[in-house]
Amino acid sequence: EPEVTQTPSHQVTQMGQEVILRCVPISNHLYFYWYRQILGQKVEFLVSFYNNEISEKSEIFDDQFSVERPDGSNFTLKIRSTKLEDSAMYFCASSSGLASLYEQYFGPGTRLTVT
Amino acid sequence: RKEVEQDPGPFNVPEGATVAFNCTYSNSASQSFFWYRQDCRKEPKLLMSVYSSGNEDGRFTAQLNRASQYISLLIRDSKLSDSATYLCVVTNQAGTALIFGKGTTLSVSS
Numbered sequence: 001e002p003e004v005t006q007t008p009s010h011q012v013t014q015m016g017q018e019v020i021l022r023c024v025p026i027s028n029h030l031y032f033y034w035y036r037q038i039l040g041q042k043v044e045f046l047v048s049f050y051n052n053e054i055s056e057k058s059e060i061f062d063d064q065f066s067v068e069r070p071d072g073s074n075f076t077l078k079i080r081s082t083k084l085e086d087s088a089m090y091f092c093a094s095s096s097g098l099a100s101l102y103e104q105y106f107g108p109g110t111r112l113t114v115t
Numbered sequence: 116r117k118e119v120e121q122d123p124g125p126f127n128v129p130e131g132a133t134v135a136f137n138c139t140y141s142n143s144a145s146q147s148f149f150w151y152r153q154d155c156r157k158e159p160k161l162l163m164s165v166y167s168s169g170n171e172d173g174r175f176t177a178q179l180n181r182a183s184q185y186i187s188l189l190i191r192d193s194k195l196s197d198s199a200t201y202l203c204v205v206t207n208q209a210g211t212a213l214i215f216g217k218g219t220t221l222s223v224s225s
Contacts, residue, residue: 042202043213056211091159099207100147
């Protein structure tokens with residue numbers, strides 16, 4: 001069964017450093033998403049991406065965050081200057097159509113720890 | 116008002132019990148509704164979509180009341196393997212993002 005993969009599974013970084021989280025969505029999917037979940041909190045939407053551009057972003061997704069699909073398979077989330085409060089599990093997801101109509105498949109997540 | 120609110124839980128039930136979870140959402144323009152399941156430190160996985168007519172998948176029954184902006188999930192004959200956190204999820208108005216509730220934890224014991 002096709003699945004979304006994410007690397008690394010755990011990333012530890014120092015405050016102020018840049019991090020790039022990587023995702024390989026399911027190959028025939030067209031919509032890509034990033035969500036985050038702070039420990040003990042709810043899953044929060046960050047950004048959705050379609051046709052090589054951002055289609056929606058939340059208030060959390062400020063100018064410290066960026067997304068890119070550098071080639072035909074990877075989808076990345078970059079945090080330019082990490083803060084302690086960026087520590088969370090980051091989930092990538094993909095779907096073959098709009099979230100309202102098509103199931104989103106989530107990757108296993110990258111646990112980001114900012115020290 | 117929070118976008119998606121759920122019973123705080125936890126629910127601790129014996130095997131074979133029937134358990135019901137409730138959820139309310141604030142945006143009347145939400146288009147689609149789901150229950151996801153999340154195991155500890157794992158990714159959310161779709162359990163079932165929720166329709167106004169109500170829908171059933173084996174031991175699981177979901178119901179949506181758009182007028183009350185209320186969603187429910189009923190689990191019959193609980194199994195040990197049902198122990199997880201159940202997330203009530205709605206889409207935003209544009210249908211481009213999922214909005215999650217905080218989840219309700221279910222623990223089924225033998």
